[in-house]
Structure formats: structure tokens, C-alpha cells
Amino acid sequence: MTAALDPELISLLRRRDPRGFDGAYDAYAGPVFGFLLRLSRRRDLAEDLLQHVFMRLAERGPELRADSDLRAWLFAVARNAAVSQLRRAPELAEESALEALADPPPDMEARLLLGDVERALSALRLEDREVLLLVGVEGLERGAVARLLGLRPDALRQRLARARSRLLAELERARVELSPRARKVLP
Amino acid sequence: MTSTRPDDDPVLARLAALPGETPARDLTARIRAASLAQLRPRPLHPVFTLLVAGSALGYLLSALRFTLGLF
Numbered sequence: 001m002t003a004a005l006d007p008e009l010i011s012l013l014r015r016r017d018p019r020g021f022d023g024a025y026d027a028y029a030g031p032v033f034g035f036l037l038r039l040s041r042r043r044d045l046a047e048d049l050l051q052h053v054f055m056r057l058a059e060r061g062p063e064l065r066a067d068s069d070l071r072a073w074l075f076a077v078a079r080n081a082a083v084s085q086l087r088r089a090p091e092l093a094e095e096s097a098l099e100a101l102a103d104p105p106p107d108m109e110a111r112l113l114l115g116d117v118e119r120a121l122s123a124l125r126l127e128d129r130e131v132l133l134l135v136g137v138e139g140l141e142r143g144a145v146a147r148l149l150g151l152r153p154d155a156l157r158q159r160l161a162r163a164r165s166r167l168l169a170e171l172e173r174a175r176v177e178l179s180p181r182a183r184k185v186l187p
Numbered sequence: 188m189t190s191t192r193p194d195d196d197p198v199l200a201r202l203a204a205l206p207g208e209t210p211a212r213d214l215t216a217r218i219r220a221a222s223l224a225q226l227r228p229r230p231l232h233p234v235f236t237l238l239v240a241g242s243a244l245g246y247l248l249s250a251l252r253f254t255l256g257l258f
Binding site (some may be wrong): 117133139 | 202209217221227
């Protein structure tokens with residue numbers, strides 16, 4: 001994890017040192033972009049939101065507290081901006097954005113599995129998707145996710161369990177539609 | 188009870204295995220350039236500078252008037 005770098009990056013950002021911004025961008029732009037892409041399901045929107053997140057970092061970086069959790073801060077800005085945009089405009093799934101996610105692994109079955117998870121995720125509601133992305137994909141601490149979503153820890157646990165069940169249901173539906181060969185490699 | 192720890196939960200483990208993503212180079216260049224401009228301390232607006240200078244001058248003049256009034 002890159003969180004160990006945070007105090008140093010924050011110290012540079014507080015002094016308006018561009019190396020702090022560059023370091024934060026190098027460490028977190030990829031994960032934040034992946035999160036935004038999977039949350040919004042639209043590449044153009046994810047790009048605009050990524051720009052918004054890092055512009056906000058440049059603007060507010062000098063005001064960050066020395067003990068801030070930079071990673072959680074960036075994901076909070078990203079999530080709030082994305083949710084506000086998605087609630088204002090109707091959600092449009094953009095299949096090409098999901099298929100363009102990174103280079104697929106060479107193994108055919110693995111690619112199929114990853115594709116299924118992406119598709120199952122994108123079929124979920126926004127509030128299920130965000131909690132699975134933050135906890136499952138990004139591996140943020142539960143406490144940070146609860147604060148970010150404005151939930152109590154027990155409410156977060158419930159929401160995560162519900163989202164997990166819905167994801168499983170989507171995966172199960174995909175499994176039924178798969179060929180017998182692909183079905184064999186699914187857990 | 189449903190476990191939700193990534194290390195012992197196969198569903199979360201599969202989510203954690205999803206590939207990462209890298210923003211396009213031109214987007215990165217655009218964001219870095221815009222943010223660098225934002226990071227640079229901006230010079231004060233001339234009107235603001237005039238206001239500060241004017242109020243300092245006003246204060247000095249009133250102090251001088253007060254001092255002269257003593258004699």
C-alpha cells in the first residue's frame with residue numbers, strides 16, 4: 001500500500017511543493033480512475049471527474065491536516081463528485097468503457113471470470129457498487145469507508161452484505177448463461 | 188454469518204483481483220499542467236494591493252494627526 005507515503009506527500013502539498021502533487025498523482029490516479037470508471041460506467045465522465053479530484057487536491061492540498069488519510073480523502077472527493085453527477089443525469093452504461101478496463105490477462109478463463117465480475121458489478125445499483133468498489137476492489141479500511149459514506153459501522157456491514165449477495169446473484173445468473181467449459185472454472 | 192474480509196471471502200477476493208486502470212497520457216498531462224498552475228501562489232489583485240496600501244497610509248496619517256494634536 002502507498003499509505004505509508006502519505007505523511008511525506010501531505011507535508012509537500014502543505015508547502016505547495018509540486019512534488020507532493022506529482023507523488024499523489026503517481027500513487028493514486030490509477031486507483032481513483034478505476035474506481036470512477038467502474039462507478040460511473042462512462043469513460044468520458046470518469047475522465048472529467050478524475051480531473052476534478054486532482055484539481056481539488058491542488059486547491060485544497062495546502063489546507064490538509066498533517067495526519068490526513070490522503071487516499072481516503074481522494075476517494076471521498078471522487079465518490080461525492082461522481083454520486084452528485086450520476087444523480088443529476090440518468091445513468092448510462094457504456095459497455096466499451098468496461099471492456100477497455102486494463103489489458104485482459106492472457107489466460108482465457110481468467111479473462112472470462114474478470115469480464116463476468118465487471119459485468120455483474122455494472123449491473124448493480126449505485127449504492128451497492130460503491131461499497132463493493134471501496135471495500136472489495138480498493139481495499140479501503142472499513143472505518144474510512146463508513147465515514148466516507150456517512151454510515152455507522154453496523155450499517156456499513158449490512159450494506160456490504162446486501163451488495164455482496166446481489167453481486168453473487170448476478171454472477172450466478174452469468175454462470176447459467178456460460179458455456180459448460182467456462183462454467184467449470186467458476187468457483 | 189457472512190464473512191466480509193477480503194482474505195477469507197471469495198467474492199471480495201475476486202473483486203480485489205480486478206485489473207487496475209491507468210489514465211490516458213494526454214489526460215494526465217492536462218491534469219498535471221492545470222494543477223501546477225493552481226499550486227503556484229497567485230499574485231495579489233492590484234485593487235487589493237491598493238486597498239492595503241491605502242488603509243496603511245490612512246492609519247499613519249491619523250496617527251500623525253493624533254500626535255500633532257497633543258502639542
